[in-house]
Every structure is written in structure tokens, then in C-alpha cells.
Ligand SMILES: O=C([O-])CC(=O)C(=O)O
């Protein structure tokens with residue numbers, strides 16, 4: 001599963017599928033995860049009774065948690081206790097349509113995180129878990145539990161589980177072609193000639209792959 005999010009995004013474009021999650025960024029360089037999504041949806045509460053992280057004990061090892069707090073950035077849905085617990089549980093990483101805190105703790109625990117922002121005000125008494133393992137919509141992309149979420153330095157991409165092998169295969173071929181272009185340039189070709197030879201400009205263009 002080592003294809004880049006860039007090539008996965010191009011592969012999705014070529015199939016006319018959505019999946020690239022605009023607005024969500026890596027919190028630090030060098031992180032990468034790929035795995036089945038465990039979805040969590042938050043909702044606002046007025047006053048007391050809300051909290052964050054109640055679902056964490058139920059997430060299986062290897063899953064990538066996707067938290068949808070509707071892009072809200074004025075209070076957290078993730079913090080350092082959660083990063084360290086997730087690490088203990090063997091959870092692959094967390095992608096947040098919202099914000100998180102204690103990011104230095106996540107870094108020292110080596111726990112991978114992606115989010116809209118980082119901000120220190122807690123979501124306790126401000127939000128609560130509304131649903132787990134229900135479909136979520138992020139940036140217009142519907143993501144169902146078990147879809148494959150891949151995240152790296154360039155951001156996060158979701159691929160429907162039923163299309164994963166197809167999308168991964170196309171993305172792998174795109175990675176190979178891009179490598180061949182660079183090899184051709186190293187071998188003395190101009191960029192224009194190398195790109196033309198390998199069909200660079202239409203790698204992501206919508207097409208019939210059959
Ligand atoms: O309130 C939060 O965001 C949760 C928190 O700090 C933690 O898990 O350490």
C-alpha cells in the first residue's frame with residue numbers, strides 16, 4: 001500500500017471519482033498511514049455533558065480513525081492522552097475534520113495525525129460523539145466505514161473499499177510513469193520530451209481504463 005496520495009488522487013481523477021479531502025493537512029512531515037477507516041461523527045453540545053474520545057477503546061488495531069467535527073476549529077476532538085492510547089492499541093493514525101491539541105505529545109509518541117488545524121481549547125463540554133462507524137461526508141466526499149484512507153505529507157485521500165485494488169493499481173502505474181519521466185530527464189531528455197513520451201499531461205485525465 002505504498003502508493004502516494006498524489007498518485008491516488010490522480011487515479012481517482014482518471015476514474016471520475018471523488019476522494020481527496022481538501023482542508024486537512026499533515027501535522028508534521030514524514031507521516032504515512034493506509035488502512036480501513038473507523039469513522040466518528042461529533043456534534044455540538046450546549047454546556048455540560050459533552051466529551052471527547054469516548055469511542056477509542058472500540059477501535060481495532062490497524063484502523064485509521066476519521067473524525068468528522070464538521071471542520072470546526074474552535075475546540076478539540078483529539079489530544080495527547082488519546083494519541084498515546086491509540087499508539088498503545090496499535091491504531092494506525094487519525095485524520096480529523098476539525099482540530100486537535102497536545103501535538104507535541106503525539107510527535108514524541110510517534111503517533112500520526114492529520115487535521116484542519118491545531119488549537120488548545122478542549123471539546124469537553126462543547127462536543128460529543130454522535131455516531132461511530134456511520135458514513136461521514138468530508139469536503140463533499142462520502143466515506144463509509146471500511147473504506148481505505150491513505151494519508152501522507154500531501155494530505156488524506158479516501159478510496160471506496162470496493163474500488164481500492166483498481167485505484168491502487170492505477171496509482172501504482174502513475175507512480176511508475178512519473179519515475180520513468182525523471183529517469184529520462186536524468187538520461188539527457190528534455191522535460192518536454194520526457195513528458196510527451198510518457199503521456200504525463202493526461203495521466204489524471206478522465207478515461208475508460210478497461
Ligand atoms: O480535551 C481533549 O482534546 C483531549 C485531551 O486533551 C487528551 O486526550 O489529552
Ligand SMILES: [Mg+2]
Nearest residue numbers: 079080081102
Ligand atoms: Mg490533553
